Amino acid sequence: MxxxxxxxxxxxxxxxxxxxxxxxxxxxxxxxxxxxxxxxxxxxxxxxxxxxxxxxxxxxxxxxxxxxxxxxxxxGPVASRTNTKTTDREAxxxxxxxxxxxxxxxxxxxxxxxxxxxxxxxxxxxxxxxxxxxxxxxxxxxxxxxxxxxxxxxxxxxxxxxxxxxxxxxGWLQLAREQIPAQVLTEGKTAGKITLGAGGDYANLDALVHDVKQMIDPVFRDANDLIAIVGSDLLANDKGKLYAKQGDTPTEKERIEGAQVIATYGGLPSFIVPHFPSTGVVVTSWDNxxxxxxxxxxxxxxxxxxxxxxxxxxxxxxxxxxxxxxxxxxxxxxxxxxxx
Structure with a gap:
């Protein structure tokens, strides 16, 4: 050297x-x-x-x-009305x-x-x-x-x-574990385990993301800025099932390759981001x-x-x-x- x-x-x-x-x-x-x-x-x-x-x-x-x-x-909501004859308005x-x-x-x-x-x-x-x-x-x-x-x-x-x-x-996931443990899903029917697939706690990724979304406060749940961050292994597994089911049809395979079939999960736009846990799911908004x-x-x-x-x-x-x-x-x- x-x-x-x-x-x-x-x-x-x-x-x-x-x-x-x-x-x-x-x-x-x-x-x-x-x-x-x-x-x-x-x-x-x-x-x-x-x-x-x-x-x-x-x-x-x-x-x-x-x-x-x-x-x-x-x-939370800010719309209100105050009877100022008896009560001060409160911001x-x-x-x-x-x-x-x-x-x-x-x-x-x-x-x-x-x-x-x-x-x-x-x-x-x-x-x-x-x-x-x-x-x-x-x-x-x-x-x-x-x-x-x-x-x-x-x-x-x-x-x-x-x-x-x-x-x-x-990081964000650790902060969630410590500060909002009720909003971190840790198990299904079996203690310490969440199963995904036929016969599991969740039949498919849509159902899992939907359940995670339900842990969001109702004030934010229907906001139009929520997104789902999905682990690469979960997305690959779900995409593999689509290939197995529809991959023999040329037009369907092309749509899968173009990411037009897998556009949302649980009604939310889904994303893969660098270094995200491969079997993880997070529902939030980017600016959160x-x-x-x-x-x-x-x-x-x-x-x-x-x-x-x-x-x-x-x-x-x-x-x-x-x-x-x-x-x-x-x-x-x-x-x-x-x-x-």
Whole structure:
């Protein structure tokens, strides 16, 4: 392995350092520096743009590590009438009535790039753009993975013990388990088990999604913004049944391939999103899912590390996950579902 950057790679790497320093408005990127809030917002916007899913939900800058949720959402009907001769008019709350707020945890996205890799990439004139795009894309995917699999925020994370980043932060599903356990379906007729298929608790995916939807508060249940996020294994299983039943008919097979047959489940538009549990189901709205980040917390530092024959890029910030309106979220415990 190369123990030093080649002259061409060194030139590209120095250009990357300069580009980053100029973009962040600092003298040098080779010492740890704080990212200004406005630039942190621009960086988060770029990360968000790397994922269609992240563009659909809320990525929210906040000032404090702990606090009340900041997104505005009507918590129920607001139409009323008041006899002002005897009673004062009373404004309706537009926040989650549970008063459960948010908490952010320090999150690191540190990247090591071997000298040999920098040498290989250095032939591209847009090396800096390629590198930044790759890092931003992975941060986006990591955020999504933590959102669906995170169960706790460990003082020291362990990627071997928790390969799905379960120990980085509490994601949306874990928040639901803790804050709205009655809206997380964990079992059917058999304790600790949900069966899907002929003779099971649910004959088909439509029935399962419909039941999950019924756990949504009636105020939100018939809103036109609810969606179903469905695990890839569940969708593949359901699609396989359609192939078996109709796949011999050319016109029907074409419709299945065009995703025109499987358009909704339980009367809701259905979606597959990255890193979602393969046997999971969530019913909510896109704008009910949020990632908060502290706008003054982003730190960055680039350096060469000849001891490891690589360049290193350290990124750190405080962030957390929020279900804006708990009454508008319902799910199943994916690990309890069995296909029959």
């Amino acid at each position: 190369s123990q030093a950057l080649s002259p061409r790679a060194e030139q590209q790497y120095f250009a990357l350092q300069q580009d980053i320093a100029e973009a962040y408005g600092v003298d040098t990127a080779t010492r740890q520096f704080a990212v200004e809030p406005t630039i942190a917002q621009e960086l988060n916007d770029k990360i968000t743009e790397r994922s269609d899913f992240l563009t659909r939900i809320n990525i929210v800058p906040v000032s404090d590590l702990k606090g009340q949720k900041v997104m505005i959402g009507v918590s 309706k709350d537009m926040v989650d009535l549970s008063a459960l707020g948010y908490e952010l945890f320090h999150t690191e996205s540190d990247v090591g790039l071997p000298f040999a890799t920098v040498d290989s990439w250095s032939k591209f004139p847009d090396f800096a753009d390629r590198y930044s795009a790759a890092v931003q894309r992975q941060i986006a995917l990591d955020r999504i993975m933590v959102g669906w699999h995170g169960t706790h925020a460990a003082a020291q994370t362990d990627i071997k013990a928790f390969p799905l980043l379960e120990d980085v932060n509490k 899912l949020s990632i908060y980040f502290q706008d003054t917390s982003w730190r960055r530092h680039l350096l060469e590390n000849p001891k490891r024959s690589r360049v290193e890029d350290y990124n750190g910030r405080n962030e957390g996950y929020v279900i804006e309106q708990l009454e508008k979220f319902a799910a199943i415990e994916a690990g309890n579902l069995e296909l029959v």
